[in-house]
Amino acid sequence: MMNDNLLTRSFSKHERKKLGYGALAACLLITLSFFIVFNPYLGPLPLLNFMLSTGDDQKLFAVNDTSSSLQMDKEIITINDASSSQEAVARDAEMVRNEKKLINDTGSSRQTINEIVIKDSLIVNDTSSSQQIATDADAATMNEKIELRCNIMGRSEFCEIKGDIRIYGNSSTAFIVSSETDILTAENTSWSIRPYARKEALGEKDFARKWSVKLVTDRPDIPRCTRNHSVPAILFSVGGYSGNFFHAFTDIIVPLYSTAQPFNREVQFLITNRKSSWIAKFKTLLEALSRYEIIDIDDRHDMHCFQSLTIGLKGRNNKELSIDSSTSPYSMKDFTQFLRRWYSLKKITAAKIRDGDKRKPRLLIISRKRSRAFTNVGEIAELAESLSYQVIVAEPGPDVSGFAKIINSCDVVMGVHGAGLTNIVFLPENAILIQVVPFGRVEWASRVSFEDPAKDMNIRYLDYKIKVEESTLIQQYPADHVVLRDPSVIGKQGWLAFRSIYLDKQNVTLDVNRFRPTLVKALELLHQ
Numbered sequence: 001m002m003n004d005n006l007l008t009r010s011f012s013k014h015e016r017k018k019l020g021y022g023a024l025a026a027c028l029l030i031t032l033s034f035f036i037v038f039n040p041y042l043g044p045l046p047l048l049n050f051m052l053s054t055g056d057d058q059k060l061f062a063v064n065d066t067s068s069s070l071q072m073d074k075e076i077i078t079i080n081d082a083s084s085s086q087e088a089v090a091r092d093a094e095m096v097r098n099e100k101k102l103i104n105d106t107g108s109s110r111q112t113i114n115e116i117v118i119k120d121s122l123i124v125n126d127t128s129s130s131q132q133i134a135t136d137a138d139a140a141t142m143n144e145k146i147e148l149r150c151n152i153m154g155r156s157e158f159c160e161i162k163g164d165i166r167i168y169g170n171s172s173t174a175f176i177v178s179s180e181t182d183i184l185t186a187e188n189t190s191w192s193i194r195p196y197a198r199k200e201a202l203g204e205k206d207f208a209r210k211w212s213v214k215l216v217t218d219r220p221d222i223p224r225c226t227r228n229h230s231v232p233a234i235l236f237s238v239g240g241y242s243g244n245f246f247h248a249f250t251d252i253i254v255p256l257y258s259t260a261q262p263f264n265r266e267v268q269f270l271i272t273n274r275k276s277s278w279i280a281k282f283k284t285l286l287e288a289l290s291r292y293e294i295i296d297i298d299d300r301h302d303m304h305c306f307q308s309l310t311i312g313l314k315g316r317n318n319k320e321l322s323i324d325s326s327t328s329p330y331s332m333k334d335f336t337q338f339l340r341r342w343y344s345l346k347k348i349t350a351a352k353i354r355d356g357d358k359r360k361p362r363l364l365i366i367s368r369k370r371s372r373a374f375t376n377v378g379e380i381a382e383l384a385e386s387l388s389y390q391v392i393v394a395e396p397g398p399d400v401s402g403f404a405k406i407i408n409s410c411d412v413v414m415g416v417h418g419a420g421l422t423n424i425v426f427l428p429e430n431a432i433l434i435q436v437v438p439f440g441r442v443e444w445a446s447r448v449s450f451e452d453p454a455k456d457m458n459i460r461y462l463d464y465k466i467k468v469e470e471s472t473l474i475q476q477y478p479a480d481h482v483v484l485r486d487p488s489v490i491g492k493q494g495w496l497a498f499r500s501i502y503l504d505k506q507n508v509t510l511d512v513n514r515f516r517p518t519l520v521k522a523l524e525l526l527h528q
C-alpha cells in the first residue's frame, strides 16, 4: 500500500531538472487565461484581442486560431500578460462600462457596435494578479454565458468553467453546451486535461485518466441531463502516485484543500481513477471539504449537469506539501489548523519545557518495516529516555485518524526519510521534526519533501545525516565498492538503479553516541 518507491521518484536527477524549469516557468507567469463570453443578444461579432501568452506548455489548448478569418458570433476576450498593457485593460473595462464595444483585433481600425451588453468580468493575466473587473453581472444572463478559464499553474493544469456543463463519465467528457452555434462549437473544439497535479509525471502510462472538455452546440445528439446539480463541482483524479502517503498529500489533498475550501463544503466532488481504499482512508478529510457524497464519475452512463466546474486542482506550486500564499488565500498553517479541527486534534502548540518541569516532552519514533528501518530502535529509545523524553514508537498504517492523534500528542518526532514523515502535518505548531537522512545523496529529496514544508507549517527542523558505517549497506557490499564509495555513480545509472539500492536495500543502525547531541538540541529548542 505505502509505496515509498514513489516518494522520491519525483526527485530523480532528470526530474530535478524539470523542477528547475518549473520554478523558472512559475517566475515567468506562464498562466494562460482566457475568457469566453457568449452573448445571446448579438449577431456576429469579430474577434477581440485573442492573445495567448507563450508558456512552456500549451498542449492543453486546442483553441488555436488567432487569424482574422474568425468572424464569428462569439467573442473571446483575453487580456493577458506582456502583450496587454494596462491601457488595454483599462480600455476594455471602460468598454464594458459603456456597454459599447470597440472591436478590432489589431486595435487600429475600430468598429463600434452598439447595444452590446457585456455583463461580465474580464480576467487579467495570471491567477496571481488576476483582478476580476467587476461589472453588473446578473444572474439572469449568467446562464446564457460560458466562462472558461484554463490555467497552467505550477504543476497543475486546470480549467474553471461556468455554463451549461454536462459530464459524461463513460467517455470521460465534460461538454460545455452553447445554445447557439458559433465557430468554436461548430468545429467541435475540444482539449484534454489530466486532472492530477504533478505535471511532470503525467506522461506515464495509465497515470491519470485523460478528460476531454468539449465546446458544443446544443444538438439533439448531446445527451440530456439525467441529474441536475445545484452546487459547483470539482473533478480530480485519485490515480497517479496517490497510494503513497506523501503524494496523497502533496499532489491531491493540499491542492484539493486550496480548490475546495472557498466553497465551504457546498461543492460536489467527482472522482476519476477510482480507488475505494483511498477514499476510505481519507474519508474524514473529504467530508471536511464537501458535504455531498462523492461521485465516482468514471464509466457512468448518466449525465451529471452543473453550472460550475473546476476540472483539475488549483494551487499546486513547485514546492512540495505547500500552498503558495501569494496565489491562494490560504497558507500551510491554515491547512494544518484545518486538519487539527477535523481530526479533533487537541494539541495546538508543542510543550514549552521549563527547568524543573516534571512534564516530559514526548518523542515519537516513526518506524518503518521494509526498508530504511531502524535496526536498533530499542537503543534509540533508551537514549531518549535517559535524556528525559517520554518515548513512543509507532508505524503509520491505514488508520490516518488514529496516527494523527498519536503524532499530535508529541513534541518531537524522528524518522528516516520516507512517506511516513508526511504525518508532520498533524503535529502541533512549534513541534520539532528530526529527519534521519539515509546514506546515498538523499539530501536534496530530504530538503524539498520535508525540511522546507516543515518550516511552512511552523515546525522546527533538525536533521541527522548518517555515516556509511550506520548504513546496513556495509553488510551487503565490500568496503571499496562503488555503492559505498560514490553514490553519484549509481545515480548516473538512472533512477531505478539508485532507488533499488539506497532507498530499498538500506536499513539504519543509528550510532547513538553520535546521535545524542541531536536529541539534546531538540530538548534545548523545547526550552526556548
Ligand SMILES: *[C@@H]1O[C@H](CO)[C@@H](O)[C@H](O)[C@H]1NC(C)=O
Binding pocket: 064, 065, 187
Ligand atoms: C488549428 O486547428 C485547425 C482545425 O482544428 C487545424 O487544422 C490546424 O492545424 C490547427 N493549427 C495549429 C497551428 O495547430
Ligand SMILES: *[C@@H]1O[C@H](CO)[C@@H](O)[C@H](O)[C@H]1NC(C)=O
Binding pocket: 028, 029, 080, 081, 082, 083, 086, 124, 125, 126, 129
Ligand atoms: C500581469 O499584470 C500585471 C498588472 O497589470 C503586470 O504588472 C504584470 O507584468 C503582468 N504579467 C505579465 C506576465 O505580463
Ligand SMILES: *[C@@H]1O[C@H](CO)[C@@H](O)[C@H](O)[C@H]1NC(C)=O
Binding pocket: 046, 047, 068, 103, 104, 105, 106, 107, 108, 109, 110, 111
Ligand atoms: C482591423 O483593422 C485592420 C487595419 O485597419 C483591418 O485590416 C482589419 O480588417 C480589421 N479587422 C477587423 C476584424 O475588423
Ligand SMILES: *[C@@H]1O[C@H](CO)[C@@H](O)[C@H](O)[C@H]1NC(C)=O
Binding pocket: 170, 171, 301
Ligand atoms: C461506453 O464506453 C465503452 C468503452 O469506451 C464504449 O464501448 C461504449 O460504447 C460506451 N457506451 C456509451 C453508451 O457511450
Ligand SMILES: *[C@@H]1O[C@H](CO)[C@@H](O)[C@H](O)[C@H]1NC(C)=O
Binding pocket: 186, 187, 188, 221
Ligand atoms: C461536430 O460534431 C457534429 C456532431 O458529431 C458533426 O455533425 C459536425 O460535422 C462536427 N463538426 C466538425 C467541423 O467536425
Ligand SMILES: *[C@@H]1O[C@H](CO)[C@@H](O)[C@H](O)[C@H]1NC(C)=O
Binding pocket: 225, 226, 227, 228, 305
Ligand atoms: C435538468 O435541467 C434541464 C434544464 O433546466 C431540464 O431541461 C432537465 O429536464 C432537468 N433534468 C432533470 C433530470 O431534472
Ligand SMILES: *[C@@H]1O[C@H](CO)[C@@H](O)[C@H](O)[C@H]1NC(C)=O
Binding pocket: 369, 370, 371, 372, 373, 472, 504, 505, 506, 507
Ligand atoms: C531491513 O529491515 C527489515 C525489517 O527488519 C527487513 O525485513 C529487511 O530485510 C531489511 N533489509 C535489509 C536490506 O537488510
